[in-house]
Amino acid sequence: MKLTAVDRTLINQLQGGFPLTEHPWDELAEKLSIPAEDMIERIRLMQANGLISRFGPIYNAERMGGGLTLAAVKVEPERFAEVNDIINSFDQVAHNYERDHELNMWFVIATESPEEIQVVIDKIEAQTGLDVYNMPKQEEYFLELKLMV
Amino acid sequence: MNMQAVRNMNQSPIIDAIDRAIIAATQQGLPLTATPYQDVAQQLGMDVKELLARMQRMTELGIIRRTGIIPNHYKLGYTANGMSVWHVPEDKISQLGKAVGELAFVSHCYRRPQHQPLWSYNLFAMVHGMHRDEVYEKVEKISQLLGTNDLGHDVLFSKQILKKTGLRIKQGKD
Numbered sequence: 001m002k003l004t005a006v007d008r009t010l011i012n013q014l015q016g017g018f019p020l021t022e023h024p025w026d027e028l029a030e031k032l033s034i035p036a037e038d039m040i041e042r043i044r045l046m047q048a049n050g051l052i053s054r055f056g057p058i059y060n061a062e063r064m065g066g067g068l069t070l071a072a073v074k075v076e077p078e079r080f081a082e083v084n085d086i087i088n089s090f091d092q093v094a095h096n097y098e099r100d101h102e103l104n105m106w107f108v109i110a111t112e113s114p115e116e117i118q119v120v121i122d123k124i125e126a127q128t129g130l131d132v133y134n135m136p137k138q139e140e141y142f143l144e145l146k147l148m149v
Numbered sequence: 150m151n152m153q154a155v156r157n158m159n160q161s162p163i164i165d166a167i168d169r170a171i172i173a174a175t176q177q178g179l180p181l182t183a184t185p186y187q188d189v190a191q192q193l194g195m196d197v198k199e200l201l202a203r204m205q206r207m208t209e210l211g212i213i214r215r216t217g218i219i220p221n222h223y224k225l226g227y228t229a230n231g232m233s234v235w236h237v238p239e240d241k242i243s244q245l246g247k248a249v250g251e252l253a254f255v256s257h258c259y260r261r262p263q264h265q266p267l268w269s270y271n272l273f274a275m276v277h278g279m280h281r282d283e284v285y286e287k288v289e290k291i292s293q294l295l296g297t298n299d300l301g302h303d304v305l306f307s308k309q310i311l312k313k314t315g316l317r318i319k320q321g322k323d
Contacts, residue, residue: 011225016215018179020205022197025183036183043218044181054219056179057204059172063212064164070261088312096311099232101303103268105311106232133268139243139260141250 001049006034006042011052018056067114069136071121072103073128080105086127092120103133163210167195168203175204179216227277230307231284233291234270236263236300242272245298249274252294254287269301281306 003011009032019027025036032039046052062068075083080098087093087107096107109120121132164172170193179185186204190197207213222230237245242260249272250258257275274291278284284304292299 011218011220014217015220016217018216020186020201020208020216022184022186022201024185040181040183047181050221050224052218053221054178055181055217056175056177056219057207057216058214058219059176060211060214063210064172074267084311093312095313097307098309098311099305100308101305106305107312133264135261135264135268135273137259137261139246141243141246141258141260 001045001051003051004042006038007046007051009034010039010042010046061110065113067109067111067117069109069117069134070106071109071124071135072106072133073124073130074103075105075130083128083130087124090120090124092116164207164212168207168212171200171203171207222277226279229278229281229284231276231278231281231288231304232307233274233276233284233288233302233304235272235274235291235295235302236269237272237295237298238300239271241298245295246272248294249291252287252291254278255291270303276304 013032014028018024021027025039028034028039029036043052043055047055073083073087083105084096087105088096090109092109092111094108094110096105098104099106109117111117111120117134117136121134124130125132171189174189174193180188182188186200187197190200193200204213204216208216235249246258246260249255252274254276255274256277257273259273260271261273263269263271276284276287276291278287284306288302288304292302
C-alpha cells in the first residue's frame with residue numbers, strides 16, 4: 001500500500017491528541033482540513049494493511065497500580081529454546097526479544113501489582129537456573145512518539 | 150505531568166471497576182466509526198458523558214498516555230530498530246537523558262540500573278531507522294551530543310521477536 005498525502009498527515013499529526021469529545025472527527029476535520037469520512041476510511045485501510053497497529057488510547061500499566069520492568073538473561077545457545085519456552089510460558093511476560101549481546105534474551109514483565117514483579121523473577125530464576133538482570137525504568141525522558149513519514 | 154498525577158503515581162488502586170471495564174473495551178482500539186465514544190458507551194451501557202469524563206481523568210492521571218494512531222514502525226519501513234545503551238555519569242544523567250530524549254529519532258529514553266561488571270549502561274534510547282547504517286549514524290549523533298559524558302555505548306539490535314502480546318487487563322477485577 002502506497003501512502004497518500006492524507007495518510008502521511010494522519011500518521012504525523014495523530015499519534016496523540018485524538019479529541020475526547022462526542023464528535024471527535026468533526027473537530028479534527030476542521031483542524032486538519034480533511035473530511036471526517038476520509039480520515040476514518042484511510043485509518044481503517046492503513047490498519048487493515050498493518051501500517052497502523054492500533055487506533056485508540058495507549059494505557060500506562062504502571063499508573064494503574066501495576067508493575068512493569070525490563071529484564072534480561074544470558075543464555076547459552078544450546079539452552080536457548082528451552083529457556084525461551086520457560087520465560088514465554090509466563091502470562092506476565094508481555095514481550096520477549098532475542099538481541100545480539102552477551103545478555104541475549106530481553107523481556108518485559110507486566111504485573112497487576114508492583115510486588116508481583118519480584119515473584120515472577122524468582123520463579124524464572126528457579127526454573128531456568130539463570131540470573132535475571134532486572135532493569136526497571138528509574139526515570140523517563142522522552143516527550144512523545146514522533147515518527148514522521 | 151501535573152501535581153495530581155505525581156501524587157497518584159504510587160497509589161493504588163486509583164481506578165475502579167467501571168474504569169477497568171472502559172480499559173478492557175478500548176485497549177485493543179476504538180471503533181472506527183463516526184461516533185467512537187458513543188459506540189463504546191453504548192456497548193458498556195453507560196452515558197457517553199460519563200465515559201468521556203472518566204477517560205479525561207485517566208488521561209490527566211497519565212493512565213492513558215495518549216490517544217490516536219499507533220504506527221507500525223516496521224511496516225512503515227523503519228525495519229532497523231536499535232536499542233542504544235549508554236554509560237553516562239550518574240550525577241548528570243537527568244540532564245543528559247532529557248537532551249537525548251528530545252532528539253527526533255529517539256522514541257523511548259529511560260534511565261535504568263547498572264549491573265556491574267556485566268552491565269554498566271544506565272541510559273537506554275530506542276533509535277529507529279530504515280536500515281542499520283542509518284541507526285549507527287544516529288547513534289554517532291547521540292555520542293557527539295554526549296561528548297566526554299559518553300563513557301561507553303553499544304547498540305543491541307533485535308534478532309528475533311520471541312513473544313509480543315499487548316497489554317491485557319482483566320475485566321471486573323477491582
